[in-house]
Amino acid sequence: MTELLPPHVRPLSFAGSELLLDLVHAARTYFPVDLESLLIVACVNEATMRPFVLDPATPREVLHAPKPPESVRGSISRRMIADKLGLPRETVRRKTSELAAMGVLRVDEEDRVRITQELDNPFAQHLLEEGHRAVLRYVQRLAELGVDWQAIPPLRGEEQP
Template identity: 30%
Template sequence: MPDDADVATVLAAIDLLFDMALMARRDLDAIDNLIRLGVSQANVRQIVAHPERQLRYAFAETNPPDGARLPISIAALSRVLNLPFETVRRRTVRLCELGLLTATSDGLVVPGTMLDTPGHFEALKSVHRAMTRTFERLEQAGFFMPGDLSAPAETPAEPPLRAIGRLAGEFYLRMLAPLHAWTGDPIDAVLLLCLLRRRQGEAEMVEAEASIRLGSPAQIARELGYSSETVRRRLQRMADTGLCRRDAEGFVAPLDTIRVHLQRRLAEPSELNLRRLYRRLSELGVVKPGAGFSLPSPAGRPLAS
């Protein structure tokens, strides 16, 4: 991939998005996980918007009570996620039957008990590690400008895992619109860009045009942990719109087309949303100008880079 600032910023954003996607529940598909994230973020929108509430419910042991969560209607959720109303309605009914969502007279909520499990804590720790890796990449690339990160009045004694998770979720949802505008499906976009990132430097000449070979659906499925049919269906949909093409060995993506779309569709929102994300984290005392992530890992050990 071209190593210019715009593309580097997009790839940093996509790496973070894909890291987060890999943390999702494996017993649910990508759309179900996206719906759960949308409901969860909507439930705590009033907490994210107020710094004092963020700190009150910032830590592993300070899970917001169900009474503090704001429900969201199916119609509002379908607008936020840019998914068809009937798709959201049908899937939320099933998620409620599984106990993963609760339907109230005012809308949908994620029960607090679902956010107070060992599995959820492990996911929050993984989010923390992913945010650290992305911050270090951006800092090494000179991404942050003077004034981007604020110096907090005090640093919390432990990582505010819930607050970090909420801000990461907000970032994910803010990136849905530009990803949807690019490919017509944000999950398709994350899949394609993750493959491009992993194949960086492997461009080859295919039919006299510089292209990146993505691989066969079976190979990609093994690499990323998806089903072969899911990968095949999503890549074929992108091939139908010209973002990649299929040959006898699998799928390839034309570099020039991808580069133009990366810069036109994703460079500006990636930059804006990354700056917003890490500015909010600096306000919590999680990152400091010139000092990186200032907190130890939840286990008391340095985070892996």
């Protein structure tokens, strides 16, 4: 007889699939693009915000500014996007150009890519809140399936923090 799955594995698989689909649906409501383009948008968004959002020295007024100064925002090269996402470079070049033409991304004269600043848009805020609600539904689904998300054991071979 085969060993049984740990009790959290199937619920994590199911709830994780629900979460991913919910997040993709919400994102595609705002960005009506194919999935590769959506991944590129997410990658560029993370790279643009990472330097100032994760810096504990970033002033609160910058974090809450509708459009933080370009000097604090990060950027990413098309090559790095391709490497991070495992997409062909030509695909990333073509799709970033399309997204820039749509006004979603901005590519500067040094070929650095940034997300455009849209967080002051009420529709964008609504969709971000919908993404947050999707995460809460994920946690609720795990609870419904008998999984305490805070008590899930570490990955095999990893130490407990």
